[in-house]
Amino acid sequence: xxxxxxxxxxxxxxxxxxxxxxxxxxxxxxxxxxxxxxxxxxxxxxxxxxxxxxxxxxxxxxxxxxxxxxxxxxxxxxxxxxxxxxxxxxxxxxxxxxxxxxxxxxxxxxxxxxxxxxxxxxxxxxxxxxxxxxxxxxxxxxxxxxxxxxxxxxxxxxxxxxxxxxxxxxxxxxxxxxxxxxxxxxxxxxxxxxx
Amino acid sequence: xxxxxxxxxxxxxxxxxxxxxxxxxxxxxxxxxxxxxxxxxxxxxxxxxxxxxxxxxxxxxxxxxxxxxxxxxxxxxxxxxxxxxxxxxxxxxxxxxxxxxxxxxxxxxxxxxxxxxxxxxxxxxxxxxxxxxxxxxxxxxxxxxxxxxxxxxxxxxxxxxxxxxxxxxxxxxxxxxxxxxxxx
Numbered sequence: 412x413x414x415x416x417x418x419x420x421x422x423x424x425x426x427x428x429x430x431x432x433x434x435x436x437x438x439x440x441x442x443x444x445x446x447x448x449x450x451x452x453x454x455x456x457x458x459x460x461x462x463x464x465x466x467x468x469x470x471x472x473x474x475x476x477x478x479x480x481x482x483x484x485x486x487x488x489x490x491x492x493x494x495x496x497x498x499x500x501x502x503x504x505x506x507x508x509x510x511x512x513x514x515x516x517x518x519x520x521x522x523x524x525x526x527x528x529x530x531x532x533x534x535x536x537x538x539x540x541x542x543x544x545x546x547x548x549x550x551x552x553x554x555x556x557x558x559x560x561x562x563x564x565x566x567x568x569x570x571x572x573x574x575x576x577x578x579x580x581x582x583x584x585x586x587x588x589x590x591x592x593x594x595x596x597x598x599x600x601x602x603x604x605x606x
Numbered sequence: 607x608x609x610x611x612x613x614x615x616x617x618x619x620x621x622x623x624x625x626x627x628x629x630x631x632x633x634x635x636x637x638x639x640x641x642x643x644x645x646x647x648x649x650x651x652x653x654x655x656x657x658x659x660x661x662x663x664x665x666x667x668x669x670x671x672x673x674x675x676x677x678x679x680x681x682x683x684x685x686x687x688x689x690x691x692x693x694x695x696x697x698x699x700x701x702x703x704x705x706x707x708x709x710x711x712x713x714x715x716x717x718x719x720x721x722x723x724x725x726x727x728x729x730x731x732x733x734x735x736x737x738x739x740x741x742x743x744x745x746x747x748x749x750x751x752x753x754x755x756x757x758x759x760x761x762x763x764x765x766x767x768x769x770x771x772x773x774x775x776x777x778x779x780x781x782x783x784x785x786x787x788x789x790x
Contacts, residue, residue: 444772445663451729452764453771461768468722475721476702478728482694483665483677484628490695491702502699506691514671514687515663521672524658531724532786535749537661539782541740542753543775546760552729553765555722565723572727577717577734583627595720602716 431500434493437462438508441489443516449544450485450509451477452551454492459554460567464496467558479591485509565600568594610678611685617669618689625694629659629666636669646677667691694787752785 437457445453451474459470473495479488486506493505559565572590575581617639621632630633633656640646647655659669667690674686708714737757742752758776 415673416672419724424615425641426752428755439680440770440772442664444775449732450664451732453775456764456771460764461770471722475718476705476727477694477698478627478719478725479621480694480698480701481625482628483625483667483691486691486695487698493768494699494702495706499703500697500788506695509664510668510687510691513662513668514683516734517659517664517668517671517676519682520662524654530655531790532766532783533661535786535790536779537755538749538781539756539778540738541736541777542756543760543778545736545740546757546762547771547774548729548733548736549761550764552733555729559722559726560719563715568720568723569727569730572724573678573693573730573734579712583728583731584631587728590724590727590787591721594716594724598719599713599716602712604717606712 417436426447429462429496429501431493431497431504433462434497434501435508436503437503438493440491440508440510442509443512445485445513445544449541449548451488452544452547454485454488455551457556458496464492467555469495471555471559478586562601564597566593568597610646611681613646614677614682614686615689617644618686619693622693623697625667627689629669632667633669636673640673640677641750649672651676655721756782 438454441450441457442454455470455474458464459467465473470492472492474488477484477491480487486509489505490502491510493501493503495501497504556569559569568590572586575586576583615619617636618741621635621639624635625632637652637656638647641649643650655669658672659666659707664667668687670686670690671683673681674744676682705714741755742749744753756778760778763774764771765768
């Protein structure tokens with residue numbers, strides 16, 4: 412089954428399709444290694460960079476939908492990607508793969524916490540892992556930015572969201588609630604004008 | 607026992623549909639419900655479980671599993687997970703399958719074009735938030751520099767190569783472990 416996915420053409424316009432088994436294998440690996448809040452970048456790495464199941468533009472649509480809807484972002488993202496690559500079974504496989512390893516690890520850590528949390532090496536290693544995760548996130552941001560349409564609206568909206576939430580630390584939900592409709596309206600006007 | 611399982615589900619299922627932006631949005635409410643309303647945990651227990659959930663891989667909402675285990679053992683963990691993930695997943699499944707099947711229209715294109723830059727802004731804001739949290743209470747400049755160098759190297763690896771993120775994550779963990787053994 413893995414063989415089949417490997418032989419897909421690289422840039423199919425509507426995204427290559429894989430099997431639910433491939434989806435499960437990919438997400439089990441991500442679920443077991445996505446420490447430190449950079450899960451989305453790790454999913455991007457697997458789905459776009461490595462498996463080439465879809466391109467940057469298709470991924471960012473899924474990521475946006477996963478972020479806007481309620482629920483854990485990594486779980487929503489896995490569900491969207493699994494659904495797109497391999498239908499309903501793929502969605503279930505992706506969510507299962509994302510949650511199960513993390514569930515087992517967190518339960519083990521729950522038991523071990525008293526022993527290990529006081530060791531300085533634990534927090535040192537976790538800091539290193541967090542830095543690697545941020546590296547993945549920045550790389551994903553750069554790759555996606557490169558593929559967005561080169562329009563003033565793209566850069567103004569992206570920069571406004573980064574500045575308000577990232578630099579000024581405004582709360583995310585109200586900013587997103589204002590930015591999303593404005594950005595969609597702007598894109599709609601631009602599309603109409605271009606047509 | 608059954609009452610506790612039902613209670614866990616009743617605590618987590620509504621929060622599932624309120625968890626906009628992920629676990630951060632509902633942590634305060636999880637704490638209020640499990641500590642103040644139901645008395646399942648003490649504040650100190652909650653703080654410990656929260657710390658574990660931040661250090662573990664995967665979604666931060668997995669704190670539900672830890673709380674469920676604390677309250678009602680293994681099945682408590684399972685029920686709490688189902689409560690926190692099933693309602694939002696059903697919603698996402700419905701909307702995502704409608705979205706992926708729906709024919710392309712000017713409105714759909716505008717929604718996709720409009721959502722993308724917001725998502726990219728959030729990606730960079732998220733990166734900055736993690737860096738800030740990691741370096742906030744770090745008095746040692748050498749460690750700060752080490753982390754920034756690690757960030758830059760890993761970013762280059764991810765940008766220019768096809769090495770899997772799990773390989774990079776575990777290699778980084780190993781290298782940091784060795785550095786700690788040798789240098790501290």
